[in-house]
Amino acid sequence: MVYEANRSSTTSGSPSTSAGFGLLDDVPPAYDSISESVSVTGGPSRGSNYPLSISPDGVGSSSAAAAPPSRQWPETMDLLFAGPPHAEPMITRDAIDAGPEIEMRVVGGRNESWDPKLNDLSTRQQTVIENGVPRSVQAGTTYQVTDFDFFINLGPVYDHPENKANVALFATRPHIPAYRGSLSKTYGRPAPPGAGALISGMTGRKANSTEVSMWDRWGQNLYTRGRAPWTPIEGNEELFAEGSVAPGRIALGTRPGTAGTDEEALLGSTTHGEDHHERLLRAWCEQYCSDPGWLKSFTLTKNVWGWDRENLRTAIERAIISAGYQPTANIRIMIELEQQQVVIRPANRLVEAIYTPIVFFFLVITLIYPIIWIWQRWNRYGGGPYSVATATYGMKVYPPLPATFRQETIEMARDRLPAMFKLHPEVPRNPLLLHGPKGIHYLLGRREGEWFREWEERIRFAVRMGYKGELVDTRVNDGNEEPPELDGY
Numbered sequence: 001m002v003y004e005a006n007r008s009s010t011t012s013g014s015p016s017t018s019a020g021f022g023l024l025d026d027v028p029p030a031y032d033s034i035s036e037s038v039s040v041t042g043g044p045s046r047g048s049n050y051p052l053s054i055s056p057d058g059v060g061s062s063s064a065a066a067a068p069p070s071r072q073w074p075e076t077m078d079l080l081f082a083g084p085p086h087a088e089p090m091i092t093r094d095a096i097d098a099g100p101e102i103e104m105r106v107v108g109g110r111n112e113s114w115d116p117k118l119n120d121l122s123t124r125q126q127t128v129i130e131n132g133v134p135r136s137v138q139a140g141t142t143y144q145v146t147d148f149d150f151f152i153n154l155g156p157v158y159d160h161p162e163n164k165a166n167v168a169l170f171a172t173r174p175h176i177p178a179y180r181g182s183l184s185k186t187y188g189r190p191a192p193p194g195a196g197a198l199i200s201g202m203t204g205r206k207a208n209s210t211e212v213s214m215w216d217r218w219g220q221n222l223y224t225r226g227r228a229p230w231t232p233i234e235g236n237e238e239l240f241a242e243g244s245v246a247p248g249r250i251a252l253g254t255r256p257g258t259a260g261t262d263e264e265a266l267l268g269s270t271t272h273g274e275d276h277h278e279r280l281l282r283a284w285c286e287q288y289c290s291d292p293g294w295l296k297s298f299t300l301t302k303n304v305w306g307w308d309r310e311n312l313r314t315a316i317e318r319a320i321i322s323a324g325y326q327p328t329a330n331i332r333i334m335i336e337l338e339q340q341q342v343v344i345r346p347a348n349r350l351v352e353a354i355y356t357p358i359v360f361f362f363l364v365i366t367l368i369y370p371i372i373w374i375w376q377r378w379n380r381y382g383g384g385p386y387s388v389a390t391a392t393y394g395m396k397v398y399p400p401l402p403a404t405f406r407q408e409t410i411e412m413a414r415d416r417l418p419a420m421f422k423l424h425p426e427v428p429r430n431p432l433l434l435h436g437p438k439g440i441h442y443l444l445g446r447r448e449g450e451w452f453r454e455w456e457e458r459i460r461f462a463v464r465m466g467y468k469g470e471l472v473d474t475r476v477n478d479g480n481e482e483p484p485e486l487d488g489y
Contacts, residue, residue, distance in 0.1 A: 102115045102118065103115045124138070124139040125137070125138060125139065126138075126139050128143070128145075129145075130143060130145050132466075144330075146468075147463075147466050148462060148463050148465075148466050148467055148468065149468045149469075150462050150467050150468060150469055150470065150471045151469075151470055151471065152455065152470070152471050153470065153472075154335075154395075156473075157395055157445055157446045157451065158304060158306075158393045158394065158395050158445055159393075160426070160444065160445075162425055162426045163399075163426035163427075163428075163444060165397060165399035165426075165444055166306075166393060166394035166395075166397040166399075166444055166445060167391065167392070167393055167394075168391070168392045168394075169281065169389075169390070169391050169392075170230070170281060170389075170390060170392075171280065171281040171283075171284055171388050171389060171390070172188070172387075172388040172389075172390065173188075173230075174187060174188030174189060174204065175187065175188075176215055177207035177211060177212050177215055178387050178388050179299075179384065179385040179386060179387040179388075180202065180203045180284075180386060180388060181203060181287065181288075181291060181293075181296070181383075181384045181385075181386055182203070182384040183376070183377050183384050183385070184206050184207075185206070185207045185212050186203050186204055186205065186206050186207060187203075187204035187205055187207060188202060188203060188204055188388075189202055189203065189204045202283065202284070202287055218233055222305070223303075223305075223309070224309055224310050225308055225309070225310065226305050226306055226307040226308045226309055226395070226448075227305060228305055228306075228392070228394075229303055229305065229390060229392055281388075281389055284386060284388050284389065285298070287386070288344075288386050291383060291386075292380065292381055292383075293376075293380070293381060293382055293383015293384060294346065294348055294350050294351070294381060294382065294383050295345075295346075295350065295351060295354070295372075295376050295382055295383040295384075296345070296346060296383030296384060296385070296386070297343055297344065297345045297383075297384075297385045297386065298343070298344040298345075298385075298386045298389070299341055299342070299343050299344075299385060299386065299387040299389065300341065300342040300343075300344075300389040300390070300391060301340065301341050301387065301389065301390050301391070302337065302339070302340050302341065302342075302390075302391045302392075302393070303337075303390060303391070303392045303393070304337055304392070304393045304394075304395060305392060305393075305394060305395065306394045306395030306396045306397065306445065307395045307396070307448040308448060309335050311448070312335070312448050312452065313333045313335070315452050315456075316333050316452070316459060317331055317333055319456050319459050319460055319463075320459065320460075320463050322460065323460045323463040323464050324463075324464070325463075346383075350372075354369070354372070394444075394445060395445050395446065395448070396443060396444070396445040396446060396447050396448075397443075397444050397445060398434065398436055398441035398442065398443055398444070399441060399442065399444055400436065400438040400439060400440070400441050401413055401420075401427070401433070401439065401440045401441060401442050402420060402423070402424045402427070404438060404439030404440045404441075405439050406438070406439050407439075408439045408440050409440075410433050410434070410435070410440060412440075413433055413439075413440040414433060417431075427442060428442070428443075428444065431443055431444075455471075458471060459471075
C-alpha cells in the first residue's frame, strides 16, 4: 500500500520544512490553526465536478451554509467512542511496579507463567463473634453463625400417666406393604373370621416398586398432616393429586394361578378395613418366634399423630420472621421423635458380630459381609426383618366421657364433672367437651392452635434474646391440675 500526500504549507505562513516520512517527501500538513467552528457545506448536486469545500470561517463555496445535522456521525461509529460497559478497571503502572515481579516465558507463541507468587495471595485476619465466642478468621471466609438454638419438649402434651386412651398398639394391615420376614416388602394374607393366632403362610405376594412408592407417599402424607396411621387411603384427593397414580389402578389382589392366596381386593375397596381381616399382633410375634432365621429381627415403630406438622412449622417460621429476620434466612424447624423404634434380635454370635461397628467394618473390607448378605437373602436360615408392629400416641384425641350416652347434652355432662374427678382421675380438669358418636367426648391432650397461641410470644422472645437450650414452661398452673384447697383461691 502506498500513501501519498501533496506538499503543503501551514496557514501561519511559516516556512515549510521537509522531512522523510515513510514513502512521503514531507510531513503531513498541520491544521492546528483552523478554528474549532469548522462547518461542512454540501457541494453541488450529484454528478458535479466541484469537490466539497471546507473553510475556517464557515463560508463554503455554496451561497448558503447548511444547518448542522442533529447527528454528526454514523451509527456504525457508536462503539468507537467508549469501551465496553462491563470492562474491568485497568491496573496502573505504579501498581504494577509496586507488585511482585512475575516470571513469564514464551511457549508456542503464548506467554505462560508457573511462578508460585500467583498462588501466594496476601491474607488478612479479622476477629469475628461466632456463637458468642470471638475467634480469628481469614477475611473473605464464609462461616455460619447460629443466632438461636432452642427446643421445646412436647412430651407433656401426649404423655398422660393416668390415661392411656391416646395410645394404640396394632399390627400393620395386610393390604399395606411391609417387611414380613423377608428382605422385600410384601403383602399379608387376610385371616378368615375365627382363625387362630398362628396360621401358616401369613405372607402374601411381593409388592412392586410402584405400589411401594405409593404407600411411602401415603405414609409421608399422614406424617406431615398429623393424621391417624389407620386413616383409609380411599378418596384421598391430596395424595393422588401429588403423584401420577390414580385410585383403583394398583391391584392388591391375587396373581394368575394363585387365586385365594393373596388379599383379593383392589385399591379403594373396603374389605381390608373389616376387623376380621386384621392380623393380630400376637400372631406376628408367634411367627417371629417360630422363624429359624439367624439374622431375623422384630421392630416396633412408635408414631405420634394428631397435629398438623406442616401448618405448625409454617406458623413457627412466621413468628421467627416477625422477630426481625428476612424470609430468606436459614431457619430450621424440626419436629423429632426420640427413640422411635424398638428392635428385638436373637442372641447369637453372628448377630453380635454384625452389629459391632469394628467387626462390621472388618467384614466389609474383607468382602465377607456381601457373602453373608447373599446367604441371608436366599437361605431360609438367614432370616429377615419383621416391621409390622406400631405404637401410636395421639397429641389430641376425644375419648368418650365415662357413663355418657347419646342423648346427653354438654350441660348435663358439665354438671356431673365435679363428682366424676374422684371416681375417674384420668379425666383432665376442665376438659373441652363436644358431641361425638358415643355421646359426650372430652379432649385429651392439646390442640396445636392452643399450644402455639401459648408459646408464640415465648418463641419470639427467645429469638430476640438469642436463647440456646431448652425453652421450658414457666406457668404455675396449666388449668389441668387440681387447685389448692384454700379459702378464696
